[in-house]
Amino acid sequence: MTTPTIPQVESWKPLTLVTAGEAMKSAGIALTDCLAEVDLAVDKSASTWRGDASAAASMRAVSEVLTASASKRATDIVGDALISQGQTIDASRSVIVNTRDAAVDRHGMSVGPDGTVSSPTVPGTDGDVLRLVLQGRLDRQAADFQVSLKENLAYCASALTALKSVVDGGLADLEQHGGPGGTSLGSGVLSGEDGKEIGTQIRDAVDDGEPIPADVLADLIEDPRATGVEPAQLQAYLNGDTATIPASTQQYLKEFYNTAGVDGFTAASQQLQSQGPAGQQAAASLANGVLVLSNEKVGTGRDADGNLTGAGSYENLPQDMRDLISTRPSRGIDGLDSNAMTYPGDGPIVDDQKNFVEGQTKLFDALALAEAGNEPGTKMSTELIRQGMHTAAIDAHGGALPFSNEPVDNPGHAETLEKTIELGSRNTDGVRAILTGEGGPEILGSEYHADTAVMPLLQRDDGTAMASLTDWIPREAHSTAPEGTPEYENSVRAGSAARGLAEILASTESSDGTNNYTTLLSGEGKIGEGTAGQVAEALAPFVGDMTGMTSDLTQTHGFGDFGGSEDFGGGPVEPLRVFTILDSEDQSSQIINGTALAESLRMDRMFATTGYSNLGDQAYRLQWLVDHGLSTEMDQRVQEGLDKQEAAEARNSKFTAAWTAGQIVAGGMGPGGIAVAAGSEFLKPYVLSVDDLDSPLAREIAFDSSQFGFDGEGGKYVASDWGSxxxxxxxxxxxxxxxxxxxxxxxxxxxxxxxxxxxxxxxxxxxxxxxxxxxxxxxxxxxxxxxxxxxxxxxxxxxxxxxxGDGQQHALELTVRPLGNNPSSAEILQWLASDDSSSDPKNKWPWKILG
Structure with missing residues (x-):
């Protein structure tokens, strides 16, 4: 059926389908009444459902065969389908209605009947950096709403299509001969032999250069409906929990993919997509199957202790598919996360490269059809992400083959890396392993180094791939749930991943000897403009962690102590490097600094309600990071030849934008303000209120623009009286x-x-x-x-x-300066960029505060 509209879905009553299904399965209810209830329920659920008097008459005509075993199987088929798909449709309906209401009522969005969402326009001019940032954030919020609405509308259409097919088949069986109809969503009917047979037919057609026969495609459309996965297990899987599937279904998937091979899989996917909605759903199901088969959280049973048995694995996938995902040629380029010298194949290297890239493109196009909620196993996740980062590195080098300056890349290179990273990033355990380098040899092997592998992605101007990799981090960063709960563990995972990302930025001696800090700060290898904003969003919830706050203040977990020369407590040098890098781009500077300033302001308000005077230490440290990060970045530009006055004005402009953002975050501007508990809430989805868009978006702040950062010759930098x-x-x-x-x-x-x-x-x-x-x-x-x-x-x-700053200011100034009187800006920059500043005993937050 065509995709329904939001008003149509809102008018449905999907639980009547569940009620009808339960009645259908009850032998104590007359078949005629059940089928009439089915007809009525489906009519209530979708206007396109074709239930009429003739259908009801045919249902009544076979009521006498209800007790026959064949007829009972058919009624079970219909009943299971009604229950399963009714629950699915009801869940999607709730999401659609709630999302629509949140977008319109809370955020002032415009929502069309088809799920299209438009954001309100932030007043101001195109030259207003804050307006552009806020508009971009609102646009992304609108896009998130739209994705959710359209996905769930599509789920409704898919569920109704599947339901109609099963019910039509079951009822036709009952009408004609009382024999078994359709396939059952509730019982496993697939087998390894089925998978091998259909895989062989597909492989034979592909090897002969012929289209896959229509009857084989029809089988592919029907088979995914017979997975035998119980609704509760399917829901657990889609929620990221452990789940089980019938062993026969797992064996079917293994035999199908291994027999069809990667070429058969991609050919089947391409042809199915031209077979209308049912074929497109089948193509998505084939992609889902690959991810399910690789997922360690999906098994075929449980032992006496409740642990999964027969768990999924990356090794379950056919070798030729794994070769395309995991082969990363060095191509003569030093420093790549590579595991092969060149491309597989026996032909000339140009031909091998072309065939390999074409195969990858087809594979990732097919896998990208996997529906939301389906995620690869952790090993497959890391392999996909590594392939994407490797592709980014190749892209940065112009795509030249070894010993050649002739580029051979195709325009789809960027699209390929974005698809692989999006797919891989669905598994947040895999992302955490990639960013931290912690995952064990079974996940990452022995030669993976996060501080080198992630760098090509950080240097891309287009932040799409980095967004896929990190956009879950701020969503899951905060938790007040007790230890051991899923919400708490999600927060720990987010904090750990963010910590890994921060360490990559702050490293002055990575595994291959690169100074990541200076590389990302300036020059050809500096952090990409769009990527910097995504990194800032990922790290912003953890600005308090960077200054040594405890988790009861931050409500974040897993980030831990960052930097410092001692075993606990962290230190200011590494956070200062992170802030300085992010200050090199306007948007990222505003995000990280605005959050830090708002968090500093939150300490004032917390003191007012708790009376804890030591909160002032944290308030000062946050302000210190903002001031000194901006000054360090400014000094770097002066060293590169930028006019001092121009550099100072740029710094002041960034501080103004950050200060304004901090006020917005903390609720200090606009009618009613934005009442959020912490500055880092700015990074959570849907935090902006439309009421605040009419408020002024800039404030005048007095700056002493004649002073230049840490340069002792110019005196002390006074950004404003903001922290007075x-x-x-x-x-x-x-x-x-x-x-x-x-x-x-x-x-x-x-x-x-x-x-x-x-x-x-x-x-x-x-x-x-x-x-x-x-x-x-x-x-x-x-x-x-x-x-x-x-x-x-x-x-x-x-x-x-x-x-x-009483008791801290002098100690912190000494931390970021080399020994000696009045060091120059150049000497301070050199000191901060060296490993000596990290390991210096002074690199620690002052804990004994005199006050």
Whole structure:
């Protein structure tokens, strides 16, 4: 059937199908009543279903054969199909309706009947970097909504098509002779011999250069419907849990793929796609089967302890398919994650290369049809991702063959690497292994090095592949669930993967001797523009972890201590390198710095509610990373020849954008603000509220643009008064007003809007202080401190001292400087780029704070 619309699906009542199926399987209910209920239920579920009086009459005509065993099998077929597909349709319907409502009501999106989603337009000009970033984020949110809606609409269409076929076949059987009809979704009818037979027919046709016969294609369309997978096991598999399938189904898949071979598989996929919706579904099912067969979480049974037996494996796939996935020729290029000198084959290298690339393209096109929720096993995942990263490296070298400058690449190279990485990244255990290098020899072999293999991907301007690799990390980063729960383990996996990514960026001596930090910071090998934004989104939830926050503050897990010269606690050098690299691109700078500034502001608000003055240490460290990352990146550009004033203005512009983003994240701008608990929430899907799009998207901040980073000759860099004691006190007052601990009527007028019903932004307050010559500011601050004390907050002075660097500032400055008096910017840059700064005993966060 054609894909239904959202209004159609919303009007359906899929659970009537389940009810009808249960009734169908009950021998105590008259067959005529059951079939009438089926007819009514299906009519309620889809307007395209053809149930009429003649069908009902034919159903009644065979009621007397209900007790016959053959007829009972047919009713079981129909009943199982109704229950299984009714549950599937009901689940998809819920997702569709909830997603549509969330997109429209919460986020101001426009949703069409076919699932097309359009985002609202952020006001501003094309030259406004923040507007472009926010618009891009909203557009990606709209795209995420659209993918979910269209996928689930397609699931509904597919489920109804399968259901109609099974029910039509079963009812026709009952009408004609009471014999067994169709195939059963609830009982395994496939066998290894079936798979071998159909695989042989396909392979013979391909070897003869002939199309696959129509009757063979028809079998391929029918067979996937007879997997025998129970609905509960299918749901577990699609949720990423362990699941079981009948041993006969696994054997069918093995024999089919091994006998048909990779050429037979891709040829069948191509021809099925031209066979209408049923053929397209079958092509997707063939791709699903490859992933299922490779997946270690899918077995054929369980032992006495509940562990899987007969688990899937990459080795289950045919050798010629694994060769295309896993062969990575060096092509005479040093530093590649390669496992072969050149391409397989006996012909001239140009022909071998052409045949290999064509085979890969066909294979990955076919595998890319696998439906959402189907994922490869961990070994297959890592092999797919490694092939994609290897392709990125080849692409970066122009695609030349060994000992030749003649490029032989085809335009589909980028598309191939994106497909392999998207497929591989469906398994987040595989992604974690790729980014950390931790997976054991059975997963990664003995020669894999994350700090070299991932680099070609980081250097791509197009961030599509990196998005596939990392977009799950911010979604799963936070968890308040207890240890041992799936949600907690997902958070640990995300944190571990992010930590691996950060270590790759911060490395000054990778496995092949490359200084990743300096390479990604500048020159031809610098981090790609689009990729940098994706990396920033992946790492932003962990800015607190980078400064030594504990998990009860960050609500993240698995990242652990980062950098530092000691065994615990981490240190500032490695996080500073990460921030500096991300500061080299506008979008990534805004994301990472905006999140860090918002997280720093959150410490002020947490102090207001908890009274823990040591939160000020974390507030300062976050601000320190932002200031010094921007300054280090600016100094690097000056060393490369950029005019000092131009470099300073670029830094200041980035800080302004980050400060504005931080205010948006923390709820400090716009009608109502964005009330989020942590700065890193900015990176979670669907966090922006449409109400905030009408708010101003820029603030004026005063900068001392005559100062230049760490250069001692220019004095201390003062980015703004953003982190001053006055600003910290203002945030605390704001938090206490919102919590009800302070009555807004008691707050001095200089802090409030004209109506007196809300607080101004700190920028407006500071402007008013300045215009009064300082008198209003002094009196207002005195009043604010009294209000804070009356609001139940003590230790305000200690907190503000900690939050403005008392006891940390000098120690941190020494950490990022070489020994000696007044080192120049060039000397500081050289020091930060060396392994000496990482291993120096000073590379640790100050833990004994004087306050």
């Amino acid at each position: 004691a006055d600003y910290r006190r203002f945030n605390i007052v704001d938090a206490l007003v919102h919590s009800g601990a302070i009555d807004i009527n008691d707050v001095p007028d200089v802090y409030k809007s004209e109506s007196g019903e809300s607080l101004l932004s700190y920028s407006d307050v500071a402007k008013a202080f300045s215009e009064s010559g300082g008198t209003d500011g002094f009196l207002a601050n005195q009043s604010a401190m009294r209000l804070i004390a009356d609001g139940g907050v003590s230790d305000l002075d200690e907190y503000t001292r900690n939050a403005t």
